[in-house]
Amino acid sequence: MKQKDKKKTKRWTERIKNIHLPDPDILDEVKEKSKYKTARVSTKANQSCKEGLQLVQGRIMEIKSNYHYIVEINGILETAKLSGRLKQFLYQSHTIAAIGDFVAVDISNSTDKRIEKIIPRRNALIRYGTGSFQKEIILAANVDQVIITSSWRKPRFKAGLIDRYLCIVTIQKLKPVIVINKIDLLEDEQELEAQTAYYKTMGYPLVCTSTVNGTGMQELMDLLKDKDSVFTGHSGTGKTSLINYLEPSLNLTTAEVSDRNEKGKHTTSQSILIPWSFGGHLLDTPGIKTITLHSEDKEHIPKVFPGFERLYGKCKFNDCRHINEDDCAVLAAVEKGIIPFERYDSYQYLYASL
Ligand SMILES: Nc1nc2c(ncn2[C@@H]2O[C@H](COP(=O)(O)OP(=O)(O)O)[C@@H](O)[C@H]2O)c(=O)[nH]1
Ligand SMILES: [Mg+2]
Ligand SMILES: [Zn+2]
Structure with missing residues (x-):
């Protein structure tokens, strides 16, 4: 029985070896929402650290340049550089590490401390660069x-x-x-x-x-x-x-x-x-x-406008813009005076401006 199991495992690993996985970088050419892109970049960036590192947790307090960071480690401010492994991800995002990021720093070389990992962010304040390559700029994390x-x-x-x-x-x-x-x-x-x-x-x-x-x-x-x-x-x-x-x-x-x-x-x-x-x-x-609203943000406005969030699921259409749709919970709330007309007016103005 055991022999058989062994054989089975072996065959599986061989099969896996022969499967050609698509190069994940190809996906970066696909125009897509950058939030997914960020998630994937940071996942990739956190993979495979080399061995023999002495990692401690720190937090980025200041950015001197794309490569020099001031990191607080156990209450002390230290200068650290981005590891070569992390640097390779810089082309995908303007800022691979941002202030507020919690990071793992390799302190094995006391005169050359290296940021090896970026701990997944709870949130981030993002601005989009202008021009044809709308790279995102992470202003701050966490x-x-x-x-x-x-x-x-x-x-x-x-x-x-x-x-x-x-x-x-x-x-x-x-x-x-x-x-x-x-x-x-x-x-x-x-x-x-x-x-x-x-x-x-x-x-x-x-x-x-x-x-x-x-x-x-x-x-x-x-x-x-x-x-x-x-x-x-x-x-x-x-x-x-x-x-x-x-x-x-x-x-x-x-x-x-x-x-x-x-x-x-x-x-x-x-x-x-x-x-x-x-x-x-x-x-x-x-x-x-x-930081401003972008035309891509337009679709979110009907959901996030102050006071609309709680009404959102109650409209007949789940992509309701609350303008002239049937059975719109927002329009009903305006009629009942729950949402003051001034706020609805402000919503229409904001929505139309994008
Ligand atoms: N009357 C009044 N003036 C204030 C108050 N806070 C700030 N100012 C004045 O508003 C002006 C702009 O303030 P500042 O702090 O430079 O604004 P910032 O541009 O948002 O950083 C200055 O002349 C301040 O003296 C306040 O609470 N009351
Ligand atoms: Mg000021
Ligand atoms: Zn609606």
């Missing part, structure tokens, strides 16, 4: 939340902008926090309530802040504590002021937070992960400014 910063006045609060940011963040599978800064400029409480009630009802964390009189700053700090956050929002809403208020010791560096590329400074140090003294990290990347 981000807990995106702080959508707006201001009540100067510039004036626009709910439509919040909708747009919420869609972007949701499509990227990240969690949003809405901040309305400059609340010291508030004159009419009712107006604020009218503008924010919908987002609160739909379950989005929302905090009104002021770096002038300190309103909401403790609440914001509690939301940031022990999490990795990235600030986004239009220029002048107070991102730098909020960060400086929360972490006064950062003063000098944050004057340049996310403004570096604009001023043509520090172009080699593109992104950085800064620890908050109260726990968690601030992810700073100049690229966050250029």
